[in-house]
Amino acid sequence: MLELPGLIDPHVHLREPGGTHKEDFETGTIAALAGGFTAVLAMPNTQPPLVDSASLELAQLAARAKARCDYGIFLGAGEGNTSAASALAPWACGLKVYMDHTYGPLRMQSLPALIEHFQRWPGSRPIACHAEGHSLAVVLAMAHLFDRRVHICHVSTAVEIQLIRLAKERGTQVTCEVTPHHLFLSKSNLPALGSGRGEVRPRLATPEDVAALWESLEVIDCFATDHAPHTLAEKDGEQPPPGFPGLETALSLMLGAVNEERLGMDGLVLRMHTNPQRIFDLPPQRESRIEIDEDHVWEVRGVELHSRCGWSPFEGMKLRGRVRRVYLRGQLAYEDGQALAPPGSGRDLISTPVPA
Amino acid sequence: MLELPGLIDPHVHLREPGGTHKEDFETGTIAALAGGFTAVLAMPNTQPPLVDSASLELAQLAARAKARCDYGIFLGAGEGNTSAASALAPWACGLKVYMDHTYGPLRMQSLPALIEHFQRWPGSRPIACHAEGHSLAVVLAMAHLFDRRVHICHVSTAVEIQLIRLAKERGTQVTCEVTPHHLFLSKSNLPALGSGRGEVRPRLATPEDVAALWESLEVIDCFATDHAPHTLAEKDGEQPPPGFPGLETALSLMLGAVNEERLGMDGLVLRMHTNPQRIFDLPPQRESRIEIDEDHVWEVRGVELHSRCGWSPFEGMKLRGRVRRVYLRGQLAYEDGQALAPPGSGRDLISTPVPA
Numbered sequence: 001m002l003e004l005p006g007l008i009d010p011h012v013h014l015r016e017p018g019g020t021h022k023e024d025f026e027t028g029t030i031a032a033l034a035g036g037f038t039a040v041l042a043m044p045n046t047q048p049p050l051v052d053s054a055s056l057e058l059a060q061l062a063a064r065a066k067a068r069c070d071y072g073i074f075l076g077a078g079e080g081n082t083s084a085a086s087a088l089a090p091w092a093c094g095l096k097v098y099m100d101h102t103y104g105p106l107r108m109q110s111l112p113a114l115i116e117h118f119q120r121w122p123g124s125r126p127i128a129c130h131a132e133g134h135s136l137a138v139v140l141a142m143a144h145l146f147d148r149r150v151h152i153c154h155v156s157t158a159v160e161i162q163l164i165r166l167a168k169e170r171g172t173q174v175t176c177e178v179t180p181h182h183l184f185l186s187k188s189n190l191p192a193l194g195s196g197r198g199e200v201r202p203r204l205a206t207p208e209d210v211a212a213l214w215e216s217l218e219v220i221d222c223f224a225t226d227h228a229p230h231t232l233a234e235k236d237g238e239q240p241p242p243g244f245p246g247l248e249t250a251l252s253l254m255l256g257a258v259n260e261e262r263l264g265m266d267g268l269v270l271r272m273h274t275n276p277q278r279i280f281d282l283p284p285q286r287e288s289r290i291e292i293d294e295d296h297v298w299e300v301r302g303v304e305l306h307s308r309c310g311w312s313p314f315e316g317m318k319l320r321g322r323v324r325r326v327y328l329r330g331q332l333a334y335e336d337g338q339a340l341a342p343p344g345s346g347r348d349l350i351s352t353p354v355p356a
Numbered sequence: 357m358l359e360l361p362g363l364i365d366p367h368v369h370l371r372e373p374g375g376t377h378k379e380d381f382e383t384g385t386i387a388a389l390a391g392g393f394t395a396v397l398a399m400p401n402t403q404p405p406l407v408d409s410a411s412l413e414l415a416q417l418a419a420r421a422k423a424r425c426d427y428g429i430f431l432g433a434g435e436g437n438t439s440a441a442s443a444l445a446p447w448a449c450g451l452k453v454y455m456d457h458t459y460g461p462l463r464m465q466s467l468p469a470l471i472e473h474f475q476r477w478p479g480s481r482p483i484a485c486h487a488e489g490h491s492l493a494v495v496l497a498m499a500h501l502f503d504r505r506v507h508i509c510h511v512s513t514a515v516e517i518q519l520i521r522l523a524k525e526r527g528t529q530v531t532c533e534v535t536p537h538h539l540f541l542s543k544s545n546l547p548a549l550g551s552g553r554g555e556v557r558p559r560l561a562t563p564e565d566v567a568a569l570w571e572s573l574e575v576i577d578c579f580a581t582d583h584a585p586h587t588l589a590e591k592d593g594e595q596p597p598p599g600f601p602g603l604e605t606a607l608s609l610m611l612g613a614v615n616e617e618r619l620g621m622d623g624l625v626l627r628m629h630t631n632p633q634r635i636f637d638l639p640p641q642r643e644s645r646i647e648i649d650e651d652h653v654w655e656v657r658g659v660e661l662h663s664r665c666g667w668s669p670f671e672g673m674k675l676r677g678r679v680r681r682v683y684l685r686g687q688l689a690y691e692d693g694q695a696l697a698p699p700g701s702g703r704d705l706i707s708t709p710v711p712a
Contacts, residue, residue, distance in 0.1 A: 111489050111490055111493070111515055112515050115515060115518070115519075133467050134467055134490070134491075134494050135490075137467070137493065137494040137497040137498065138490050138493040138494055138497070140497045140500075140501070141493040141494070141496045141497040141500070141519075141523075142493065144496075144497070144500055144526060144528075145496070145519060145522040145523060145526060146522070159467055159468050159471060162471070163471075163497070163501060166501040166502070167497075167501060170500060170501060172500075
């Protein structure tokens, strides 16, 4: 039985408030435990988006009542909350800036507002950026000019990882994450996935981009799922929203890479536990660990997953290695498909609730 | 009689090849002499654009035959000429990158091509960038990451000059220019100008932006006209192209600022002679100087200007100080409204012609 520290996913969408038909803090954290994660950092592009104390409190209340693993919550950077955001920093695991179009209403189009966020955001936790292509260059400039830490979400292309490599070499305070789906899927999988189910931001890239990511592992600080559940009715509907679920397949996919010697086990733990903890300045989760049956081969079936969305872009894929048990702060929290940690047992790793 | 060194304008559009009904190397360099300039650097967004040896040679042939003051010619960065551009560097005063939409077909939309230009362009002369707003941040990142010199054209807003100031403080190799029209006109002048004649890129900014530029003089390396003539028929037509003529009004406008003590005479010479020469690594024009009647007050009348376009956005404005004589390499090249230097007497400051 392989034993690893509890994994930390720095990028999940738990859809609460406002999208609980897709996922909520309970189903999402059960999916997390089933995937070997003892902590997840939840994104703010909810309904309403988490851009002020009232909306942040909505998410905190839901999480406190329902979460079955530990969590942090991101604050969203809007064009109108430059002051509020910095004041709320002690309660957030980071500031999330959406430079490019994706799911939800948050998008930073104003350069003066972006600058003001970079000027005001306190330095202890990073500014996490959805920043593709030219937008990546913009936030690398901001990090350099305003001497701030940026964490680049879901890097997906050769040119992006090249720029991040250079920025690191030049001393810019930049870290980054790559998703399993950008490491294991490419545009070539789109015909099989179908156009609606294949919708994701950043889009699936070329096989050359995928190869460039694998060749740049030393530049990649974290593997993050960007778990972004939508129902199959939505994905197969008229206007399919972008996003893949990923919490329950990430570890097995990365263990496959270890098995194929594309990645060392140390490298996996570094990117799925140690680096997320360090980058987001998370307190240690003492006595938290996971047990994995390394040789267990299983076939991904969406309907069998714990996420409320009930599907996977890896449907039908045979993966090796499956989580048997998860211990969260000394307690057995998950065993063989069953979440044992009660709702509300997950802790906010960042803060006590926002004071009323 | 005030005597100054021959002025150097690092940003003019002489419209040749392809737009000689607006201007050509002869009328444009006469306008330059009339404005006190003994050298101009010509932009590559011509028809055809100057992106390869054949098109560059077209411009060189025209300039060699017609120019009445000295000149350099920019090469345009296209998405398909990353190799050709670096090979042609010895014949160009710089590489011009159009990040944003403006007049003509050149625009750099591909991030990989932009990166390749930054990787390949030799370091001795700058990459001049039309880069507004977010695009400015992109090229500041490129300059930092690829350790290249960038020269930011026609800075027009408070936020842009703020970013350039920070980049200089952080050691990025960046210089910049501001046009007289962005220092003396704002959006508030648009009703009087009319919507067609007021079209210019970057657009006329807010009075607050104009004030921020004046308060940031120490960040501004050059005053450049961005002399961009179009005929009045075009400016008053259905789809007015963006651009103002500026060669014949720039010095008088800036002398007005000296007269009002918003600028020192040393600061004027620094930004209209010394810095353009240094930044573009131009050879000295020995025995070149201009004589100015400082007290001469004149009213701008487009029809009296030498530019073929025959209009000015400063129409009717009373300016103080007018060029009487221009000496170019020891020869009297201009006197009291008459260009005396013959066509073809202007020299290419950068190179002998591209070898056949």
